[in-house]
Amino acid sequence: MRDLADSIESMEQLAAVWRVMVLDRDPRADVRDLPGIAVRWADCRFAFWNCVTLTDVGADAGLLKQRLNEAAEVMRSKEQSGFLWVFEDLLDDEARAVLGEAAGEAGLAYSFPGTGMAGDLLPLPEPVHPELTFARVSDDELLRAYADINSRAYGFPLEDGRDGLATSSLWKSEVHAYLGLRDGTPVSCAATVAAQGRLFVMMVATDPEWERRGYGEAVTRKALYEGGRATGLTRATLHATAAGAPVYPRIGFEPNSPMRFYSLKG
Secondary structure: OOOOHHHHHHHHHHHHHHHHHHHHHOOOOEEEEEOOEEEEEOOOOOHHHEEEEEOOOOEOHHHHHHHHHHHHHHHHOOOOOOEEEEEHHHEOHHHHHHHHHHHHHOOEEEEEEEEEEEEEOOOOOOOOOOOOEEEEOOOHHHHHHHHHHHHHHHOOOHHHHHHHHOOOOHHHOOOEEEEEEEOOEEEEEEEEEEEOOEEEEEEEEEOHHHOOOOHHHHHHHHHHHHHHHHHOOOEEEEEEEOOOOOOHHHHOOEEEEEEEEEEEOO
16 A cells, blocks of 8 residues: 555645745635645636645545546636646545546646655755856846746746746745856746745746756755755655656655646647
8 A cells, every 4th residue: 555645745735835825926816625626726827826636535536536527617717727736646546547537528638747756855065056156036037037937948928927926025035936047147946935844845947948957956956955944944845847857856855646737628
């Protein structure tokens, strides 16, 4: 039987952090904890701030199908597109086997994979990179640069990323958000924020023109180093994309639940 503790932690970290981020974006946002479903939906152009996730532990195939239909209904009620996040290890074996088919029947299309990760890895040594300097996001110009790197990395229009981040005061204060600068130009970014006794890593990205140079790992280490130093926390969590998944074990993270992201069918 799988040890679900880390996978439950991963899901709960998403729900906790996204509650704060979505309400920061819009205090009127749809933030609800329904039976088996956490809604964290700002209904803004930045799709990552429009999130629904399944929260049942050990859901069987029948319950999974019910939850997928309920989640899709929530998503259809919104103006802006977003994602359903599914932590596969929270499903029983039968539910995992039918997940793809059941999602399609609910009107959901598979978007991309992810992996929950966590580790008792702090404190880290202060990071250095021979080609980078680091700057904490502390003003609107730096926050806009952070948003733009994410948009370029994930293929969003620049205005979508700015709609999600550029008006935030939280990101310039409580979030430990850092840019990696190459010759003064922002090329990578990462952030950490304290949540439920952990340091959560979020919105790590590298400008596509500057990938595969270690910039993403370096700025992630910087955000972890500064966040850990400020909070005293020793455990960190994150949700990795396929591109980031090979990087984080080098820092000390261990994978837990595979994840699938779904959007509504066109």
